[in-house]
Amino acid sequence: MDKKEYEKPLILKVQPQMANKFGNGTSCAGKPRKNIDGVSIDHLTSQYGSPLFVFSESTLRRRFKEISAAFSTRYPNVTFGWSYKTNYLSAVCAILHREGAIAEVVSEMEYRKANELGISGENIIFNGPHKSPEFLRYAVTDGALINIDHFDELYDLENLAEELGEPIKVGLRLNMDTGIYPQWSRFGLNLESGQAEEAVKRMADKGNLILRGLHCHQGTYILDPEAYGRQVEKMVQFAYRVEDRFGFKIDYLDIGGGFPSHSKLKGTYHSPDLIVPDIDKYAEAVGSALYRELRPGDFPRLILECGRAMVDDAGYLITGILASKRLADGRKAYIADAGINLLYTSFWYAYNLELDREVQGTDEPSIIYGPLCMNIDVLHESAMLPPLERGTRLILSPVGAYNVTQWLQFIQYRPNVVLVAEDGSVDIIREAEDLSDILNRERLPQRLKPASSIRPSSRSALESFIRPGSANFTYAPQIPAVAMN
Numbered sequence: 191m192d193k194k195e196y197e198k199p200l201i202l203k204v205q206p207q208m209a210n211k212f213g214n215g216t217s218c219a220g221k222p223r224k225n226i227d228g229v230s231i232d233h234l235t236s237q238y239g240s241p242l243f244v245f246s247e248s249t250l251r252r253r254f255k256e257i258s259a260a261f262s263t264r265y266p267n268v269t270f271g272w273s274y275k276t277n278y279l280s281a282v283c284a285i286l287h288r289e290g291a292i293a294e295v296v297s298e299m300e301y302r303k304a305n306e307l308g309i310s311g312e313n314i315i316f317n318g319p320h321k322s323p324e325f326l327r328y329a330v331t332d333g334a335l336i337n338i339d340h341f342d343e344l345y346d347l348e349n350l351a352e353e354l355g356e357p358i359k360v361g362l363r364l365n366m367d368t369g370i371y372p373q374w375s376r377f378g379l380n381l382e383s384g385q386a387e388e389a390v391k392r393m394a395d396k397g398n399l400i401l402r403g404l405h406c407h408q409g410t411y412i413l414d415p416e417a418y419g420r421q422v423e424k425m426v427q428f429a430y431r432v433e434d435r436f437g438f439k440i441d442y443l444d445i446g447g448g449f450p451s452h453s454k455l456k457g458t459y460h461s462p463d464l465i466v467p468d469i470d471k472y473a474e475a476v477g478s479a480l481y482r483e484l485r486p487g488d489f490p491r492l493i494l495e496c497g498r499a500m501v502d503d504a505g506y507l508i509t510g511i512l513a514s515k516r517l518a519d520g521r522k523a524y525i526a527d528a529g530i531n532l533l534y535t536s537f538w539y540a541y542n543l544e545l546d547r548e549v550q551g552t553d554e555p556s557i558i559y560g561p562l563c564m565n566i567d568v569l570h571e572s573a574m575l576p577p578l579e580r581g582t583r584l585i586l587s588p589v590g591a592y593n594v595t596q597w598l599q600f601i602q603y604r605p606n607v608v609l610v611a612e613d614g615s616v617d618i619i620r621e622a623e624d625l626s627d628i629l630n631r632e633r634l635p636q637r638l639k640p641a642s643s644i645r646p647s648s649r650s651a652l653e654s655f656i657r658p659g660s661a662n663f664t665y666a667p668q669i670p671a672v673a674m675n
């Protein structure tokens with residue numbers, strides 16, 4: 191019989207707020223994760239380093255097909271606009287464009303990125319509160335679907351129409367009460383107060399803007415499908431009101447995004463699997479509101495701008511444990527090689543954690559810090575983890591939404607991002623940064639330049655200096671003092 195390994199006894203304070211009848215907060219209990227879509231975690235990190243973002247092409251395509259089918263089987267005229275800000279890695283956008291999505295952008299940068307991917311104006315929805323008059327001119331001549339956010343933008347477009355000598359077709363972003371609070375009233379024009387109608391009246395009076403679409407993105411991670419039913423009802427009623435009063439025929443209803451993904455919002459009691467409604471519930475609410483409200487024979491184009499629901503599940507972050515600690519209050523703590531610099535959304539979401547191996551020992555509530563020298567750098571406040579050795583890898587998911595766009599180049603370089611294709615091949619879709627990425631945009635005034643910088647021969651000495659474990663782990667005296675400051 192095998193001798194059992196000795197396990198240090200451990201006394202844990204009961205933490206009543208952590209337990210609920212569905213489990214103990216975030217736990218790694220269950221099978222370890224050895225691979226992502228069949229590609230081993232070991233292979234991924236040995237080839238591409240750690241930390242590492244990994245995207246699954248099959249999950250991304252599957253999510254697109256699921257969401258698209260949910261709506262297209264209920265309504266005949268559906269278009270998806272991929273929300274670039276959710277994840278504008280070219281490979282991710284290109285996959286979604288190939289699946290049939292057009293682009294939804296909220297800045298000049300995102301707009302140009304869509305152009306780079308071969309998407310031209312008629313397939314670009316241009317949203318957002320900041321569209322410079324200069325860039326608006328470009329977007330208008332490119333034929334984009336522009337959803338006006340505020341009156342000043344409306345005036346800019348009127349001026350542009352005057353200058354171009356022809357009317358411009360536009361959409362209008364609305365905000366409204368759909369029962370979701372706090373209400374996002376900062377974007378678009380308000381429906382209930384009459385502000386939106388005032389804008390339409392102005393367009394009709396002036397005559398050089400032609401209203402052809404309505405837009406509303408009511409918020410994000412919206413757990414109540416009926417909120418979309420109420421939104422669609424109000425949008426259709428408003429569309430008929432402006433048609434009857436001002437003669438504008440609305441040919442698209444853009445209902446935005448906001449469907450939740452399976453990430454766990456902090457502070458929610460239940461797991462996402464229990465509280466996140468299926469996408470069919472949203473499609474049902476939208477479809478039935480359309481059929482209830484639309485006049486017979488009317489099928490305006492329904493546009494959706496799903497972001498997180500489309501991409502979140504396709505993203506993983508592999509992070510390695512660098513060290514462990516016992517805090518003064520007795521809590522177990524780990525330092526991981528990824529922190530809030532890479533997972534900006536960890537302020538709001540508690541990720542699912544998986545280990546790359548079986549680990550013996552008792553789970554205890556553990557805090558996971560990132561590598562930054564910043565107190566706020568906490569990846570997880572309280573994960574139930576067995577004792578982890580250095581080098582153990584954690585796989586965090588879902589992290590495909592809003593992380594590789596909001597990540598920070600702060601203290602650390604940003605790592606490789608890879609895509610696992612449906613045939614199991616792996617491509618780097620964004621290379622890890624190095625010092626040149628930091629220095630390229632900096633300009634050091636002549637008078638501050640060092641007499642000499644460190645030449646490659648001494649740089650290798652520097653590298654062995656900073657890489658513990660290498661044979662000559664010593665201070666390299668040839669580094670000029672100025673470079674160390």
Ligand SMILES: *Cc1c(COP(=O)(O)O)cnc(C)c1O
Pocket residue numbers: 273275276294296317318407409410411446447448449495496497498499
């Ligand atoms: C961010 C955004 C989206 C995507 O939102 P999700 O909640 O990720 O689905 C869609 N439309 C607009 C206008 C947005 O700003």
